[in-house]
Amino acid sequence: MAVLNPLVAQEPPLVQSKRPAGVILGALSLWRTRIGLVLVLLIAGIAIFGPLFAPHGPADFMGLPNRLPFGDARFGTDHLGQDVWSRFLDGGRTILLLAAAATLLGLALGTSIGLLAAYSRGLLDDGLMRAMDVILAFPQILLTLVAISTLGPSAWLMVLAVGLTNMPRVARVTRGAAQPIVERDFVAAAEAIGVPRWRILFGEILPNVLSPLMVESSLRLTYSIGVIAAIAFLGFTTNPNGADWGLMIQENYLALVVQPWGVVLPMAAVALLTMGTGMIGDGIARAAAGIDRSRSGE
Amino acid sequence: MNTPGPSIIVERLRVLVRGTTRDIVDDVSFEIAPGEVLGLVGESGSGKTTVGLALLGHTRRGVQIGGGSVRLGEVDVLQLTESELEHMRGRLISYVPQDPAAALNPALRIGTQLREILEAHNYGKGGDERHQRVAEMMREVALPDQPSFLKRYPHELSGGQQQRVGLAIAFACRPRVIVLDEPTTGLDVTTQAHVLGTVRELAAAHGVAALYVSHDLAVVGTLANRVAVMYAGRVVELGPTLDLFRAAAHPYTQRLIAAIPHLTGGRELIGIGGRAPSPGRRPSGCMFAPRCTFAQERCTVALPDLRPIAVGHSVRCVRAEEVRGHTLTRARDGAREGQATVQAPILALTAVSAGYRRRMVVHDVTLQVAPHECLALVGESGSGKTTLARSVAGLHSDRMGEITLSGKPLANSARDRPREQRRTIQYVFQNPYGSLNPRRTIGHIIRQPLELFGGGSSADIDRKVDEMLDRVSLAASYAGRYPEQLSGGERQRVAIARALICDPSVLVCDEVTSALDVSVQAAIVELLGILQRDLGLAMLFVTHNLPLVRSIAQRVAVMNQGRIIELGDVDQVLGSPKDEYTRRLLSDTPSLEVALETAQSS
Numbered sequence: 001m002a003v004l005n006p007l008v009a010q011e012p013p014l015v016q017s018k019r020p021a022g023v024i025l026g027a028l029s030l031w032r033t034r035i036g037l038v039l040v041l042l043i044a045g046i047a048i049f050g051p052l053f054a055p056h057g058p059a060d061f062m063g064l065p066n067r068l069p070f071g072d073a074r075f076g077t078d079h080l081g082q083d084v085w086s087r088f089l090d091g092g093r094t095i096l097l098l099a100a101a102a103t104l105l106g107l108a109l110g111t112s113i114g115l116l117a118a119y120s121r122g123l124l125d126d127g128l129m130r131a132m133d134v135i136l137a138f139p140q141i142l143l144t145l146v147a148i149s150t151l152g153p154s155a156w157l158m159v160l161a162v163g164l165t166n167m168p169r170v171a172r173v174t175r176g177a178a179q180p181i182v183e184r185d186f187v188a189a190a191e192a193i194g195v196p197r198w199r200i201l202f203g204e205i206l207p208n209v210l211s212p213l214m215v216e217s218s219l220r221l222t223y224s225i226g227v228i229a230a231i232a233f234l235g236f237t238t239n240p241n242g243a244d245w246g247l248m249i250q251e252n253y254l255a256l257v258v259q260p261w262g263v264v265l266p267m268a269a270v271a272l273l274t275m276g277t278g279m280i281g282d283g284i285a286r287a288a289a290g291i292d293r294s295r296s297g298e
Numbered sequence: 299m300n301t302p303g304p305s306i307i308v309e310r311l312r313v314l315v316r317g318t319t320r321d322i323v324d325d326v327s328f329e330i331a332p333g334e335v336l337g338l339v340g341e342s343g344s345g346k347t348t349v350g351l352a353l354l355g356h357t358r359r360g361v362q363i364g365g366g367s368v369r370l371g372e373v374d375v376l377q378l379t380e381s382e383l384e385h386m387r388g389r390l391i392s393y394v395p396q397d398p399a400a401a402l403n404p405a406l407r408i409g410t411q412l413r414e415i416l417e418a419h420n421y422g423k424g425g426d427e428r429h430q431r432v433a434e435m436m437r438e439v440a441l442p443d444q445p446s447f448l449k450r451y452p453h454e455l456s457g458g459q460q461q462r463v464g465l466a467i468a469f470a471c472r473p474r475v476i477v478l479d480e481p482t483t484g485l486d487v488t489t490q491a492h493v494l495g496t497v498r499e500l501a502a503a504h505g506v507a508a509l510y511v512s513h514d515l516a517v518v519g520t521l522a523n524r525v526a527v528m529y530a531g532r533v534v535e536l537g538p539t540l541d542l543f544r545a546a547a548h549p550y551t552q553r554l555i556a557a558i559p560h561l562t563g564g565r566e567l568i569g570i571g572g573r574a575p576s577p578g579r580r581p582s583g584c585m586f587a588p589r590c591t592f593a594q595e596r597c598t599v600a601l602p603d604l605r606p607i608a609v610g611h612s613v614r615c616v617r618a619e620e621v622r623g624h625t626l627t628r629a630r631d632g633a634r635e636g637q638a639t640v641q642a643p644i645l646a647l648t649a650v651s652a653g654y655r656r657r658m659v660v661h662d663v664t665l666q667v668a669p670h671e672c673l674a675l676v677g678e679s680g681s682g683k684t685t686l687a688r689s690v691a692g693l694h695s696d697r698m699g700e701i702t703l704s705g706k707p708l709a710n711s712a713r714d715r716p717r718e719q720r721r722t723i724q725y726v727f728q729n730p731y732g733s734l735n736p737r738r739t740i741g742h743i744i745r746q747p748l749e750l751f752g753g754g755s756s757a758d759i760d761r762k763v764d765e766m767l768d769r770v771s772l773a774a775s776y777a778g779r780y781p782e783q784l785s786g787g788e789r790q791r792v793a794i795a796r797a798l799i800c801d802p803s804v805l806v807c808d809e810v811t812s813a814l815d816v817s818v819q820a821a822i823v824e825l826l827g828i829l830q831r832d833l834g835l836a837m838l839f840v841t842h843n844l845p846l847v848r849s850i851a852q853r854v855a856v857m858n859q860g861r862i863i864e865l866g867d868v869d870q871v872l873g874s875p876k877d878e879y880t881r882r883l884l885s886d887t888p889s890l891e892v893a894l895e896t897a898q899s900s
Contacts, residue, residue: 192724
């Protein structure tokens with residue numbers, strides 16, 4: 001009779017899985033992600049806490065313009081005679097906040113549109129994605145410039161402009177990743193019992209496209225930093241008296257040969273920050289795809 | 299009479315996970331005589347395909363050959379260099395893969411692909427002789443040999459024709475050995491029967507030694523002269539087909555046979571508990587011991603050797619003699635035979651037609667299902683059975699006609715149906731790998747319908763989830779796991795638990811066992827049968843597997859090209875079919891019993 005006993009399943013073995021948490025852990029084991037994270041934390045730390053340590057106010061005059069480092073001014077003075085070091089410590093906050101806000105806005109809108117397009121198929125899908133294509137047809141910086149030069153530079157407008165131009169890119173990636181997911185039976189299973197549409201989008205489908213989204217968000221953050229720095233470089237800044245890395249580069253590039261620090265410091269910061277976010281994105285992408293170069297030679 | 303030596307001799311073949319000592323396959327030895335078909339059967343993960351590929355000196359990525367020999371005449375295949383292997387493959391030994399559509403180049407005409415293999419091996423002299431050989435090959439595999447047919451592209455051929463082209467390519471250079479890796483798995487039974495016939499004729503006519511790798515015991519039973527059963531990378535039993543299936547000497551073989559549904563009925567399926575050990579987690583001693591009802595202490599000490607038990611019949615079990623004398627059958631209990639009380643139908647379809655825009659795939663279907671009743675819907679692929687099932691569940695909304703639940707008409711789309719109707723009809727999907735959200739825990743997946751339909755407090759819901767897991771024979775600890783940590787059979791249990799937790803009256807099962815191994819299939823069918831009886835469910839069981847119908851359903855509807863052509867009690871329809879199509883379907887379905895009877899009488 002032992003044969004007829006009900007089948008009691010054994011404990012399943014624990015398998016390494018590719019859930020978002022697993023992807024992040026996997027990414028953290030890669031050197032590129034760790035270096036990227038250190039870079040981002042360093043620059044973000046400077047941007048966020050820098051103003052607390054700035055020896056002078058960003059608009060305080062220290063002496064003659066474009067002077068090389070001397071006594072009190074560790075990195076010399078800028079084109080107006082203000083302290084380069086203080087302005088550098090002060091100038092990162094805006095750029096970082098604006099870039100982060102613009103990325104988040106772009107992610108939120110783009111993900112929603114991408115998911116909705118992939119799930120709806122048909123006309124709504126076509127309509128939404130063609131609208132995204134129209135926005136994509138213009139370079140990101142151009143649309144942002146048009147908005148800012150018409151309405152004037154203000155923080156919310158910059159976030160809105162950069163965020164909206166991030167949106168179609170995120171939407172495309174999300175839609176592409178979600179298309180095979182919406183065909184899977186667990187979506188049909190949710191439909192069969194009448195799970196509300198929005199819960200299918202964000203509860204069933206979204207968790208399955210998180211990996212490509214994480215990669216995309218780091219990429220979008222990288223580009224947002226670039227665009228916002230470039231906008232400031234072109235002279236559009238929310239606070240003309242305040243410091244801003246992009247603005248600093250613009251103000252001081254004429255004196256590059258005489259007093260390089262006013263350009264080099266903010267440039268290095270923007271460069272390291274974008275490199276850092278880029279490396280993190282690359283690490284996540286590799287972990288999500290299961291690429292590990294050190295073992296792939298097998 | 300002088301018998302030629304075996305065409306291929308495999309000795310102590312060992313295949314490892316690359317760079318480790320974990321074996322996927324170990325100590326596999328067999329030989330195949332010219333004209334003989336050796337069936338290599340096993341469930342998924344048993345290493346049967348690995349053995350098949352090793353015969354050609356090939357391994358999948360991440361796998362390496364760790365020892366042993368494969369001798370083809372004078373040469374040891376495993377010692378050859380890559381270029382020598384290339385020369386040998388196709389000429390001395392060839393391979394027919396599972397999926398013909400993937401194996402043929404979609405951009406080349408089939409005639410070109412057939413000539414290619416002849417040219418690659420310098421078979422025949424010049425173009426004319428090769429053209430003749432191509433035409434001859436086409437006739438041998440029962441395909442038209444006109445130039446117009448040879449000019450077709452693979453996608454212009456049916457699945458069966460594609461597989462015949464695959465066979466033609468494999469037999470083109472008259473190899474001595476051919477490895478067939480489940481070549482009929484994706485085909486309908488009718489096509490499968492024809493392809494199997496072709497394989498048998500070709501192997502016998504040209505003295506080719508064939509290794510037929512399959513998970514389907516019925517197919518192997520009809521085709522093979524001898525059978526090797528694999529479990530956890532070892533051959534556990536090897537013997538003449540009739541002898542092995544009639545008097546299996548290994549407990550695993552016996553359980554495997556008990557898990558196959560029988561076309562003539564009269565027997566309940568018995569699944570095998572537990573799961574097969576994966577490489578690196580294999581126990582010391584006999585691999586099957588943890589799941590074996592014959593296991594003794596000595597079984598766990600050392601792996602038994604393959605020892606002869608009768609002429610040409612060897613087995614890897616210390617208690618083989620006792621096992622052989624034991625019969626494992628279970629009489630069908632009365633409850634399955636006919637319904638005790640005939641109740642009013644709960645689900646009724648009247649003149650239902652469904653399709654995709656203008657192309658209708660279901661025509662004018664009328665049927666009823668009563669509580670406590672299981673109606674099987676059988677048909678070949680493309681018969682419209684899944685579309686019909688999805689229409690019932692509201693997942694396919696392009697349909698006409700009326701579907702009523704307890705007398706009330708159902709809206710076409712599940713979204714437009716009231717909550718109560720959505721709760722009452724539940725659907726279990728074909729593929730448990732796709733029907734569970736990989737990012738959700740099992741507990742969350744099962745509780746979702748309860749939360750949606752209002753299942754009481756959070757503590758109530760937790761309790762119900764635990765109860766449901768218990769009902770489908772899963773431990774409560776599974777609630778915290780993710781689908782990917784479960785085997786296919788366990789996932790299907792979760793899908794069943796999700797369907798049953800909100801207490802439905804109608805359960806629609808769409809090919810729920812087609813993605814599973816036979817032993818798992820038996821366990822799932824066993825479970826569904828018990829639950830259906832206990833809960834008084836009305837069940838619509840969609841399947842292409844005719845023998846399975848015997849084990850689960852009381853009534854059966856046979857579908858062909860979107861129409862129901864025969865509907866009635868299982869015994870009546872399968873026992874004395876009235877329709878020509880049903881009769882053909884039945885005669886083409888491979889069946890172990892029929893195969894054994896014909897083998898014995900001849």
